[in-house]
Amino acid sequence: MTDEPIEEFDPDLLRREGLTAVPGGDTQTHDGTGRVDLAFTIEDLEAPATHRKVRVPPGVTVFDSASWNGIAIDSTCGGHGTCHKCKIQLTPATPVTKHDAKTFSREQLDGGWRLACLAQATRDHEVVVPPLTTRPKAATVGVGRQVILRPAVQKRYVELTEPTLEDQRTDLDRLLAAIDDLEPVADLHLLRRLPQVLRAADFKVTAVIVDEDLIDVEPGDTTSVRYAIAFDLGTTTVVATLLDLVTGTPVAVASMLNRQQPFGGDVISRISATMLDPTALGRLQDAACETLSRLANQVCREAGVDPAHVYEAAIAGNATMTALALGIDPEPLGVAPFIMSTAVPPTVLATDLRLELHPRARAVLFPALGAYVGGDIVAGMLASGMDRDKRTRLFIDVGTNCEIVLSDGDRILSTAAPAGPAFEGGAIRCGMRADDGAIEVIKLDPAGGVELGVIGDVEPRGLCGSGLVDAVAELVRVGLLDSSGRFIPDETAPDVTPGLADRLTMIGKERVFVLHRPTPDADPADCVVLTQRDVRELQFAKAAISTGWTLLLEQLGLEHRDVQQVLLAGSFGSYLSAASAVRIGLVPQLPVLRIVAAGNVAGEGAKMALLSVRERAGARALLEEVTYVELSDRPEFNDKFVEQLAF
Numbered sequence: 001m002t003d004e005p006i007e008e009f010d011p012d013l014l015r016r017e018g019l020t021a022v023p024g025g026d027t028q029t030h031d032g033t034g035r036v037d038l039a040f041t042i043e044d045l046e047a048p049a050t051h052r053k054v055r056v057p058p059g060v061t062v063f064d065s066a067s068w069n070g071i072a073i074d075s076t077c078g079g080h081g082t083c084h085k086c087k088i089q090l091t092p093a094t095p096v097t098k099h100d101a102k103t104f105s106r107e108q109l110d111g112g113w114r115l116a117c118l119a120q121a122t123r124d125h126e127v128v129v130p131p132l133t134t135r136p137k138a139a140t141v142g143v144g145r146q147v148i149l150r151p152a153v154q155k156r157y158v159e160l161t162e163p164t165l166e167d168q169r170t171d172l173d174r175l176l177a178a179i180d181d182l183e184p185v186a187d188l189h190l191l192r193r194l195p196q197v198l199r200a201a202d203f204k205v206t207a208v209i210v211d212e213d214l215i216d217v218e219p220g221d222t223t224s225v226r227y228a229i230a231f232d233l234g235t236t237t238v239v240a241t242l243l244d245l246v247t248g249t250p251v252a253v254a255s256m257l258n259r260q261q262p263f264g265g266d267v268i269s270r271i272s273a274t275m276l277d278p279t280a281l282g283r284l285q286d287a288a289c290e291t292l293s294r295l296a297n298q299v300c301r302e303a304g305v306d307p308a309h310v311y312e313a314a315i316a317g318n319a320t321m322t323a324l325a326l327g328i329d330p331e332p333l334g335v336a337p338f339i340m341s342t343a344v345p346p347t348v349l350a351t352d353l354r355l356e357l358h359p360r361a362r363a364v365l366f367p368a369l370g371a372y373v374g375g376d377i378v379a380g381m382l383a384s385g386m387d388r389d390k391r392t393r394l395f396i397d398v399g400t401n402c403e404i405v406l407s408d409g410d411r412i413l414s415t416a417a418p419a420g421p422a423f424e425g426g427a428i429r430c431g432m433r434a435d436d437g438a439i440e441v442i443k444l445d446p447a448g449g450v451e452l453g454v455i456g457d458v459e460p461r462g463l464c465g466s467g468l469v470d471a472v473a474e475l476v477r478v479g480l481l482d483s484s485g486r487f488i489p490d491e492t493a494p495d496v497t498p499g500l501a502d503r504l505t506m507i508g509k510e511r512v513f514v515l516h517r518p519t520p521d522a523d524p525a526d527c528v529v530l531t532q533r534d535v536r537e538l539q540f541a542k543a544a545i546s547t548g549w550t551l552l553l554e555q556l557g558l559e560h561r562d563v564q565q566v567l568l569a570g571s572f573g574s575y576l577s578a579a580s581a582v583r584i585g586l587v588p589q590l591p592v593l594r595i596v597a598a599g600n601v602a603g604e605g606a607k608m609a610l611l612s613v614r615e616r617a618g619a620r621a622l623l624e625e626v627t628y629v630e631l632s633d634r635p636e637f638n639d640k641f642v643e644q645l646a647f
């Protein structure tokens with residue numbers, strides 16, 4: 001382990017990769033710690049401006065920060081600085097890039113106008129987002145991915161000639177003949193509506209087509225009204241994004257805890273529930289459907305969109321969540337040899353999942369690579385373009401089950417590492433979810449200072465996953481934890497960290513480090529503490545993960561320094577401090593600037609599948625391109641795991 005891994009790297013190399021500032025201050029750098037607050041003012045031509053506050057790791061661009069939070073900013077170039085559309089006004093302003101200089105006048109630059117895709121948030125900013133002006137042909141989603149808009153949901157407005165005694169074509173022939181670029185097939189539902197809608201609307205109607213199917217005719221011209229919902233169906237949290245398919249922009253985002261929580265926090269406990277109780281599968285399915293349906297109602301309500309104008313949903317979930325939502329017995333996923341019922345779930349009607357959208361709306365579920373590298377990871381790979389980048393990239397979705405993907409630009413390997421519940425706060429004495437009161441950032445000063453970043457800026461109540469990683473990384477850095485993960489003896493602590501030694505104490509027979517005392521003389525048992533056992537939990541989790549990527553690197557004949565980008569994904573991974581992740585060895589020893597928070601990539605992949613049929617096909621193609629590596633049966637696994645335990 002090294003405190004300053006960046007020094008091992010040639011600064012010129014990093015500069016050529018665009019990772020460090022070039023002379024003239026083209027880009028800002030950061031040290032990979034902490035959080036920044038962005039206060040967005042979102043202007044709208046037809047409504048009063050709205051305000052949103054978001055908190056992101058430093059170094060994320062303003063464009064990505066907005067997109068992760070469902071705030072739309074104009075763009076057609078995919079965040080490459082070339083379309084010059086993603087204009088925002090920043091206070092304080094970020095350094096002027098050469099693309100900013102080409103886009104804005106001197107007065108505008110002085111007024112803080114910048115291109116959002118190039119402005120890295122390295123401190124707190126206020127951001128004004130002007131009203132959307134473009135009707136783009138492409139949308140930027142995922143990790144800088146640009147998607148040409150070609151949704152499966154299409155609409156065609158037609159004005160038909162009325163039938164006469166001379167023109168006796170059927171209603172359907174008349175309609176299909178007027179749609180010249182598509183050849184959809186009608187179903188019974190459509191035929192039942194067609195005669196009445198055509199005549200009531202004077203033969204001026206809009207045909208609604210999803211893939212090959214003509215699912216409806218609507219009176220008049222409704223071509224500007226076309227929506228879909230992308231779901232990230234997580235084991236813990238479920239996120240829904242309502243997308244306007246005409247513009248490719250998100251119009252509302254909502255999230256809630258998965259209502260399957262009472263059956264256990266992880267996939268194994270939910271699978272076990274179905275093995276112990278024959279009614280559990282039905283109840284788990286009900287809970288999944290209720291979660292999806294509540295979120296669908298919420299996003300439609302918030303955006304003022306009629307649910308009948310939502311024609312498709314895409315769902316990215318792990319293999320167990322997908323099976324449970326479909327009411328498929330998950331037991332074979334939970335016991336060796338871990339077999340899925342299918343890698344490619346069938347497309348179902350949204351009503352089969354009890355979603356109250358258009359009655360013929362479809363729900364598309366992501367395909368999976370294996371029982372433990374599921375549809376959420378396939379969606380994440382799609383969003384991060386793992387199959388389209390020539391660089392050597394490592395993708396890590398950190399959670400109870402950690403999925404790891406390594407690509408050398410040619411071959412792609414994936415694996416899963418059981419990291420346990422440490423990152424979700426489980427099995428950690430003061431562990432909690434990333435909710436108000438959770439310590440998410442920690443900085444220790446050996447002279448005595450403890451700086452805590454707390455979600456919601458309230459009294460600390462506990463420690464979330466990123467706080468846990470920070471706590472251990474900082475304690476290793478200041479020398480209170482040795483490389484084996486043990487707290488150093490009480491006798492030596494005052495010499496090592498004079499200002500922090502008194503925080504090292506006991507609760508019962510266990511040594512703990514006090515992170516927050518509610519009152520100066522509070523009993524340690526009433527304080528927010530990190531225990532020796534907590535350190536062990538994290539140590540096992542990080543060893544499982546780092547064993548995973550170490551073995552993948554070895555399989556491709558690569559070393560740490562060959563990795564050009566590490567994408568930390570998922571609701572936990574994206575908020576992890578890059579510096580702390582490097583320090584404890586959760587990721588390879590690389591400059592923090594090579595470690596990128598990727599956001600909710602599963603949700604982004606689901607959006608891409610809705611915005612583009614080509615991307616949807618790309619998700620299927622990943623099943624052929626990616627090799628799944630099972631680690632647990634490797635003879636060297638145990639030796640590597642033990643090696644990786646050290647900090």
Ligand code: FES
Nearest residue numbers: 081083084086117
């Ligand atoms: S310049 Fe095109 S998105 Fe920023």
